[in-house]
Amino acid sequence: MLLEIVSPEAKLFSAEVTSVTLPGVDGSFQILNNHAPIVSILEKGVVKITASNFTFAKEVASKFTKLDAQNYTLAINSGTIEMKDNKVIVLVD
Template sequence: MKLEILTPDKKVYEGEVRSVTVPGTMGSFEVLKDHAPIISTLEDGKVIIRKDNTEETIYIKGGVIEVLNNSIMVLAEGIQNS
């Protein structure tokens, strides 16, 4: 799957991932391959990016996620320092 994380001023992340966990308004949720199309608001919290054997965490300040055809777009209001 392709993941992009954008803020109003820059692209924070772009790459192929196995899964991503995001801080949804109703609780965290994970997006896996062939996930149903979804648009959801996000709270402040951590986005956990999983590749084959690695895991990376980016802390966001709210935003929106769109998932469509194995493409994930996270539009974050900003990035927090962990």
């Protein structure tokens, strides 16, 4: 599935991923390939991205923390997410 993470300043990430775990207002939740359509509000926490390879623009790479070769995290203050047709768009603050 395609994951796009966008902040008011820049597009932080755009790539095919295996899964993404997000900090929802009622707790953390994970989205996998072919997930049902969803729109949700996010709260302060960590977005965990799992993919086979990662490429970040130099100006945003420092915002991500590497856990291992297939997992990175991004700390956010709040945001919203939309999942539709195997495309996840995350708007973050």
